[in-house]
Amino acid sequence: xxxxxxxxxxxxxxxxxxxxxxxxxxxxxxxxxxxxxxxxxxxxxxxxxxxxxxxxxxxxxxxxxxxxxxxxxxxxxxxxxxxxxxxxxxxxxxxxxxxxxxxxxxxxxxxxxxxxxxxxxxxxxxxxxxxxxxxxxxxxxxxxxxxxxxxxxxxxxxxxxxxxxxxxxxxxxxxxxxxxxxxxxxxxxxxxxxxxxxxxxxxxxxxxxxxxxxxxxxxxxxxxxxxxxxxxxxxxxxxxxxxxxxxxxxxxxxxxxxxxxxxxxxxxxxxxxxxxxxxxxxxxxxxxxxxxxxxxxxxxxxxxxxxxxxxxxxxxxxxxxxxxxxxxxxxxxxxxxxxxxxxxxxxxxxxxxxxxxxxxxxxxxxxxxx
Amino acid sequence: xxxxxxxxxxxxxxxxxxxxxxxxxxxxxxxxxxxxxxxxxxxxxxxxxxxxxxxxxxxxxxxxxxxxxxxxxxxxxxxxxxxxxxxxxxxxxxxxxxxxxxxxxxxxxxxxxxxxxxxxxxxxxxxxxxxxxxxxxxxxxxxxxxxxxxxxxxxxxxxxxxxxxxxxxxxxxxxxxxxx
Numbered sequence: 124x125x126x127x128x129x130x131x132x133x134x135x136x137x138x139x140x141x142x143x144x145x146x147x148x149x150x151x152x153x154x155x156x157x158x159x160x161x162x163x164x165x166x167x168x169x170x171x172x173x174x175x176x177x178x179x180x181x182x183x184x185x186x187x188x189x190x191x192x193x194x195x196x197x198x199x200x201x202x203x204x205x206x207x208x209x210x211x212x213x214x215x216x217x218x219x220x221x222x223x224x225x226x227x228x229x230x231x232x233x234x235x236x237x238x239x240x241x242x243x244x245x246x247x248x249x250x251x252x253x254x255x256x257x258x259x260x261x262x263x264x265x266x267x268x269x270x271x272x273x274x275x276x277x278x279x280x281x282x283x284x285x286x287x288x289x290x291x292x293x294x295x296x297x298x299x300x301x302x303x304x305x306x307x308x309x310x311x312x313x314x315x316x317x318x319x320x321x322x323x324x325x326x327x328x329x330x331x332x333x334x335x336x337x338x339x340x341x342x343x344x345x346x347x348x349x350x351x352x353x354x355x356x357x358x359x360x361x362x363x364x365x366x367x368x369x370x371x372x373x374x375x376x377x378x379x380x381x382x383x384x385x386x387x388x389x390x391x392x393x394x395x396x397x398x399x400x401x402x403x404x405x406x407x408x409x410x411x412x413x414x415x416x417x418x419x420x421x422x423x424x425x426x427x428x429x430x431x432x433x434x435x436x437x438x439x440x441x442x443x444x445x446x447x448x449x450x451x452x453x454x455x456x457x458x459x460x461x462x463x464x465x466x467x468x469x470x471x472x473x474x475x476x477x478x479x480x481x482x483x484x485x486x487x488x489x490x491x492x493x
Numbered sequence: 494x495x496x497x498x499x500x501x502x503x504x505x506x507x508x509x510x511x512x513x514x515x516x517x518x519x520x521x522x523x524x525x526x527x528x529x530x531x532x533x534x535x536x537x538x539x540x541x542x543x544x545x546x547x548x549x550x551x552x553x554x555x556x557x558x559x560x561x562x563x564x565x566x567x568x569x570x571x572x573x574x575x576x577x578x579x580x581x582x583x584x585x586x587x588x589x590x591x592x593x594x595x596x597x598x599x600x601x602x603x604x605x606x607x608x609x610x611x612x613x614x615x616x617x618x619x620x621x622x623x624x625x626x627x628x629x630x631x632x633x634x635x636x637x638x639x640x641x642x643x644x645x646x647x648x649x650x651x652x653x654x655x656x657x658x659x660x661x662x663x664x665x666x667x668x669x670x671x672x673x
Binding site for chain 2: 144148167175176448454459460473477
């Protein structure tokens with residue numbers, strides 16, 4: 124230490140030689156380049172083959188066409204509202220507030236799969252029900268369910284390949300049957316879905332369908348014990364013999380729903396299936412055996428419907444990973460992919476809604492309506 | 494150690510290095526989670542939200558420390574343009590450290606999402622539900638994060654330039670260790 128009373132000039136380090144300066148500059152450049160490359164890799168820009176949410180949504184758009192402002196899948200739908208009346212029976216398995224006895228308000232949406240909001244209701248045999256439960260404690264439970272017991276594929280990669288195979292051939296405007304056939308032939312896990320689809324008919328009503336969670340989730344009880352589950356909504360209404368869609372009407376589901384709700388609320392029972400330790404939680408193509416323990420957790424009561432263009436469901440992203448305390452994701456690989464792709468779809472359609480630069484104008488009518 | 498090269502206070506140095514690690518992790522988590530469909534997507538988002546709020550709390554503390562203990566002066570012989578760049582980039586870093594967590598929080602609020610920091614810890618919304626505001630805020634969050642990454646690169650490059658080439662005590666005022 125120098126005597127502080129004697130002012131000393133700052134000790135200048137000895138000057139660097141020219142080669143030393145170059146070396147040191149190269150080290151600095153190297154550190155920066157490595158940082159940028161690592162960032163580019165993690166962000167996917169330098170990993171073009173990685174399956175990203177954007178690629179899945181791009182493929183959905185390639186299959187269905189562009190309909191600005193609409194969801195990229197399950198684009199045709201209608202808003203519904205009501206509540207869930209819990210009977211308390213699921214409380215032993217999940218301490219989510221929604222399962223305590225009482226009512227939780229619900230904003231939901233019925234839809235048909237596909238990215239075309241003008242597709243005829245009879246074009247697919249599948250219907251979907253999405254729900255957002257708004258819990259009193261401010262938490263939410265969002266779920267998107269389909270009217271089939273199993274999903275065609277088990278992984279995001281296989282789902283992406285299925286979408287690729289179903290992309291319309293530019294020459295015919297229709298998917299190439301050879302490609303679709305080849306996809307299913309090389310994906311034996313689709314067998315259960317294909318068996319279901321063979322017997323399935325486009326229903327004349329949303330009200331008469333059961334809706335399955337497809338993916339497994341985990342209920343967590345008050346002691347922290349985890350219970351793998353799947354759930355489904357079972358309708359109280361059943362299809363009458365005369366329930367057939369009117370020929371030539373592309374939008375019969377909406378009319379049917381309005382007509383039924385004018386007569387009174389529509390009800391479903393929330394049936395929760397508890398898994399056996401041997402049941403797969405990571406494979407939505409496999410149904411669990413029918414003898415599993417089931418709980419009737421309560422009744423969903425839907426009271427009103429509104430068009431999706433103006434109703435409260437329009438701005439809700441039914442992300443299946445928005446879950447309250449007491450319900451968790453399982454190890455099903457489809458769940459994070461659904462969450463990620465829904466977020467991308469939501470950002471695209473809200474950007475179109477906001478007329479942000481670089482987005483297509485929202486609510487533009489398609490050039491040709493089917 | 495040279496008595497003539499003043500250092501940042503211990504509090505400032507601890508906050509700097511702690512937040513440096515958190516912010517760098519946050520930038521990688523952010524770009525990684527939105528480019529993934531695997532289980533990483535879910536668990537990175539679970540880290541992203543509480544980490545962002547932790548950064549917001551720490552930057553409030555850090556600004557208070559900085560205003561109370563002004564940083565050591567830059568070397569007298571530093572060119573004026575470099576001095577200006579240093580000043581501007583530091584205030585930009587502060588602005589972004591405040592803006593990014595707040596915009597993230599506002600964006601989730603505008604999207605109607607519950608702002609969950611854990612299984613059951615929920616923050617109140619700070620913005621009314623609005624899909625168009627969500628879109629604007631979501632894009633702003635991404636673009637400002639890119640700006641933060643670029644500012645971080647400039648900061649890192651400048652720090653190494655001071656430490657390895659100019660060797661003027663600027664880097665050691667934050668590391669507390671003088672490189673030769």
